[in-house]
Amino acid sequence: MNAPVSSGPCVVVAGGGTAGHIEPALALADAVMRLRPDARVVALGTERGLESKLVPARGYPLEMIPPVPMPRKPSPDLLKLPLKVRDAIRQTRAVFDRVGADVVVGFGGYVSLPAYLAARGRLPIVVHEANARAGLANKVGAKFATKVAAAVPDSGLPDAQVIGIPLRESITSMDRAALRAQARQFFGLHPTAPTLFVSGGSQGARTLNTAVSGAARALADAGIGVLHAHGPRNSLVVQEINGAPPYVALPYVERMDLAYAAADLFLCRSGAMTVAEVSAVGLPAVFVPLPHGNGEQSLNAKPVVEAGGGLMISDEELTSQRVVDEVLPLVQDRSRLAVMSNATRNSGHRVAADVLARMVLEVVKK
Incomplete structure (x- = not known):
């Protein structure tokens, strides 16, 4: 031919x-x-x-x-x-x-x-x-x-x-603040509540799923909304709390640009692509490197963490209690998130x- x-x-x-x-x-x-x-x-x-x-x-x-x-x-x-x-x-x-x-x-x-x-x-x-x-x-x-x-x-x-x-251009040219209302509506999230985005990558991550879903009640009581991409092979059932911001669980997020715009903080693995995208859009992150492989995920996140744009928690240390003690107050701290956002954006390509x-x-x- x-x-x-x-x-x-x-x-x-x-x-x-x-x-x-x-x-x-x-x-x-x-x-x-x-x-x-x-x-x-x-x-x-x-x-x-x-x-x-x-x-x-x-x-x-x-x-x-x-x-x-x-x-x-x-x-x-x-x-x-x-x-x-x-x-x-x-x-x-x-x-x-x-x-x-x-x-x-x-x-x-x-x-x-x-x-x-x-x-x-x-x-x-x-x-x-x-x-x-x-x-x-x-x-x-x-x-x-x-x-x-x-x-x-x-x-x-x-x-x-x-x-x-x-x-992609939709990431590098994104204005998170301008897209926020549209993004929150797209996913069915609370329009103004502090919002945590959770994703373990395209296949999901059991450690992240277990830790965050186990802290769902505490997050709801604190008035925090959650967008959780748990992976197509995993399932996640979280009880809705009346009057609390929604906890939206999805197998896979196809519109990552809108997920980034909807979120105040991202709890995620630190694959190279993830680190690059959050850096480009200025989204503060808590990185949980994959515990397998040759340690490259820790190295991927290290420049952003050292610049002040993110935190790092090891896979074995991420528990529901750690989410309550460290992640929950960070989502609520708008001034600290703003400082982290600027630091994150300055570390990107x-x-x-x-x-x-x-x-x-x-x-x-x-």
């Missing part, structure tokens, strides 16, 4: 799996289209990731390839890995040929690895690392990339240009999407 006819470049983005990989890829896609309206952007993904929902919703074509997850320990799956990688590379190259790819931009994760290997020696590669510590896929891709970008210094990728994390888009288009031009 011949590639679609277009006068502009075809940019293939690989960033499937979690929202932390997908959202920067889509922010880049939007920035490329702003700079080159004649361009085409095609996303790579797998059936198992959130990209099957998020990418089409943003208006971009999605090409499916087989996932190649790395086994965490020796198992029969490890013996099958070379065949899986070979098949994924073959199918990915077929996608590149079909869409007429000019450049591949990877954001890490199990979609990026086959994309890097398929493009090696055939197409220019640009790598973006969002986390404070680079993952395996991006370490591999960086070895033969034309350009490497990172959100923060010392990510583990040599010669990386530090640009921040690409964010607002132009990363455009910087990365120019980098990608310059690679194509060369």
